Amino acid sequence: MNKKTLLLxxxxxxxxxxxxxxxxxxxxDELRLTYKNYYFNESVDSIDNSHAWGAERDEWxxxxxxxxxxxxxxxxxxxxxxxxxxxxxxxxxxxxxxxxLPGATAANGYEPDSLLGTQTAYxxxxxxxxxxxxxxxxxxxxxxxxxxxxxxxxxxxxxSVGYDISANVGAxxxxxxxxxxxxxxxxxxxxxxLRNFNGxxxxxxxYFGGQYRFGNGLSLELAxxxxxxxxxxxxxxARYRLPLSSQNxxxxxxxxxTLAKDGELFGNDAALPxxxxxxxxxxxxxxxxxxxxxxxxxVLSLNFSNVIGGDLNHNLASxxxxxxxxxxxxxxxxYGLEGEDALSxxxxxxxxxYGMPSLSWNAGIWFSDDAxxxxxxxxxxxxxxxxxxxxxxxxxxxxxxxxxxxxxKGELDGVSRTAYPLGPAGLERxxxxxxxxxxxxxx
Numbered sequence: 396m397n398k399k400t401l402l403l404x405x406x407x408x409x410x411x412x413x414x415x416x417x418x419x420x421x422x423x424d425e426l427r428l429t430y431k432n433y434y435f436n437e438s439v440d441s442i443d444n445s446h447a448w449g450a451e452r453d454e455w456x457x458x459x460x461x462x463x464x465x466x467x468x469x470x471x472x473x474x475x476x477x478x479x480x481x482x483x484x485x486x487x488x489x490x491x492x493x494x495x496l497p498g499a500t501a502a503n504g505y506e507p508d509s510l511l512g513t514q515t516a517y518x519x520x521x522x523x524x525x526x527x528x529x530x531x532x533x534x535x536x537x538x539x540x541x542x543x544x545x546x547x548x549x550x551x552x553x554x555s556v557g558y559d560i561s562a563n564v565g566a567x568x569x570x571x572x573x574x575x576x577x578x579x580x581x582x583x584x585x586x587x588x589l590r591n592f593n594g595x596x597x598x599x600x601x602y603f604g605g606q607y608r609f610g611n612g613l614s615l616e617l618a619x620x621x622x623x624x625x626x627x628x629x630x631x632x633a634r635y636r637l638p639l640s641s642q643n644x645x646x647x648x649x650x651x652x653t654l655a656k657d658g659e660l661f662g663n664d665a666a667l668p669x670x671x672x673x674x675x676x677x678x679x680x681x682x683x684x685x686x687x688x689x690x691x692x693x694v695l696s697l698n699f700s701n702v703i704g705g706d707l708n709h710n711l712a713s714x715x716x717x718x719x720x721x722x723x724x725x726x727x728x729x730y731g732l733e734g735e736d737a738l739s740x741x742x743x744x745x746x747x748x749y750g751m752p753s754l755s756w757n758a759g760i761w762f763s764d765d766a767x768x769x770x771x772x773x774x775x776x777x778x779x780x781x782x783x784x785x786x787x788x789x790x791x792x793x794x795x796x797x798x799x800x801x802x803x804k805g806e807l808d809g810v811s812r813t814a815y816p817l818g819p820a821g822l823e824r825x826x827x828x829x830x831x832x833x834x835x836x837x838x
Contacts (some may be wrong), residue, residue, distance in 0.1 A: 399780070404421075404464075404670060407439060413527070423463075423466020424465050424466055425464050425466075426838040428459070428838075429832050429835045430457070430458070430835075431458045431460070431831070432455075433457070433829065435452075435454050435828075440802070440825070450490075450494070451490050451770045452494060453489065453490050454485070454487070454507075454809050455484040455486075456482065456484040457484055457485050457550070458550045459479070460478075460480075460551075461658055462477040463553075464476075467519075467521065471517045472518070472521075474518055475516070475517040475558070476515060476516055476517075477521075478512070478514075478681070479507065480509070481496060481583075482510070482616050483496055483507050484554075486506065493503070493505055494549060495549045495581055497510070497548075497581045497582055497754060500647055501835060504577065510581070510583040512584060512585075513532075513583075514535075514552065514583075516536075516708050517533070518533060518534055523657075525536070527564050530559075531558070532559045533557070533558035533830050535578070536555070537552040540570065541630055541791025542619065542628050542629075542630070543711070544720070548580070549581060551581065552580060554577075554578045554586070556575060557574035557783050558573055563762070566607055566610075567605065569603075570603060570604060571601070571602075572603070573600070574599065574743055575599055575600075576588060577600075577712060586715060590714070591712065593601075594708075597712055598621050598623045599622075600622045600711055601623070602621070602679040604619065605765045606653075607753040612638065614633070614635075615633050617630070618634045621657055623658060624657065624661075625657055626661060626677075628652065629655065630650065630651070631651045632649065632651075633799060634647070642690070643688070643690045643691075645687070646686070646689055647742050649683070650685075650721060651683075652683070652719070653680050654680075656676070656677045658705035663675065667739075676705075677704075677709065678704045678705060679704040679707045680702070680707075681700065681702050683732065685698045685742075686723060693744050695782075697739075698733075698738070698740075699736070699737070699743065700721065700722065700723070701737070702730075703733065706816055707729075707732075707820070708817075708818045710818070718722070718819075723737065725741060725759050725778065726739070726776060726799075727827060728803070728821070729819035730761065730763050730821070731820040735763050735764075735767075736763055736765050736822075739762075740759065754783050755782045756780070757779065758777075758779035759778055761776045762774070762775045769806065769812060771804065772805030773804055775802055775810065776821070777798075777799070777802060780795060780797070782796075791818070791834055793832070793834075794832050794833075795831070796831075797828070797829040798827065798828055799831075801823055802824050803824060
């Protein structure tokens with residue numbers, strides 16, 4: 396039985412297994428079936444700058460995901476398990492990259508492999524006291540934190556293997572995580588060992604932090620991530636919400652982050668010519684200031700950021716997909732080149748007050764210039780996400796459309812910058828359309 400046939404068999408049997416399992420679930424248990432159908436169409440415009448690149452994509456894929464979780468048995472232990480299967484429906488003839496599924500290369504005509512494997516296998520224990528909760532968990536799952544996040548932007552989520560400790564004490568939240576394997580967002584394995592771009596083994600990736608929410612609308616947060624003997628990342632952030640009349644509010648934010656080498660493994664990367672964006676003496680800093688206004692159904696924010704000391708454009712491991720918790724997390728590109736001044740205007744809307752509670756629209760405009768090492772550098776984009784959550788007989792079905800228009804240009808000065816940057820802050824000229832259809836049924 397090939398993988399495509401196997402996927403069809405699994406997809407057909409899942410609803411049957413649900414109908415059986417739903418009648419035997421214990422109180423607090425949840426069985427969840429998710430069907431995803433994604434279409435990515437992305438084209439590159441490099442007419443006036445042959446050095447600005449991006450991937451040509453035309454892929455239509457789908458997936459079936461089965462998740463099971465117990466409640467907290469005897470109020471102290473929980474088990475979670477999830478399995479996912481994915482396959483392609485169509486791959487265009489003009490593509491040079493397939494991003495949702497593995498195995499597609501120029502040699503095989505960009506024909507991808509199917510996916511079938513465990514996505515989640517996790518156990519959690521907890522202790523609850525008076526105003527205090529301590530949780531300890533271990534296993535494989537998709538994780539999210541201000542300084543580390545497994546990517547969930549593809550048909551199958553990226554995941555990581557390790558253990559987690561967290562504590563909530565009143566308004567104080569503390570957490571610590573240690574990871575030893577990462578599974579990419581287009582892989583179905585149990586994770587690969589952590590390595591730098593030179594192939595050297597990284598023993599562990601750790602992140603930890605804390606957040607305190609004051610009663611007056613102020614919250615403070617500190618976090619750090621480090622891949623042992625390789626790279627260290629830190630974040631400090633303050634947010635303040637000032638309530639006004641009629642459910643309106645002013646929003647303020649300030650963030651400061653650093654990214655620095657943390658051992659000899661980073662020096663090994665710098666020796667690779669194609670990774671010339673890595674600075675041997677990396678010590679980059681990131682600043683962001685935000686001001687916004689919230690009123691019923693709307694949020695509008697203005698954000699300014701700047702990077703000094705090097706490109707803030709480095710992975711904590713070669714298999715990690717960078718996703719910083721900042722305003723440009725909503726953008727197509729990360730505005731993290733050294734010297735890059737970035738300005739953005741973000742808008743979040745739901746249409747409840749207009750009689751359409753299921754409709755939402757998030758959009759942003761970004762502009763930046765003055766990146767160090769470039770002549771005539773500029774980067775600008777418009778990105779939006781329009782979403783609709785169905786109800787009634789179609790409850791559980793959602794449809795989203797992502798559109799992005801991103802343009803970057805700039806010539807190397809040949810002195811402080813001799814190679815174009817790679818990674819999430821690379822110079823791309825892209826037109827992007829993505830459709831995400833998701834249906835989830837819970838039992």
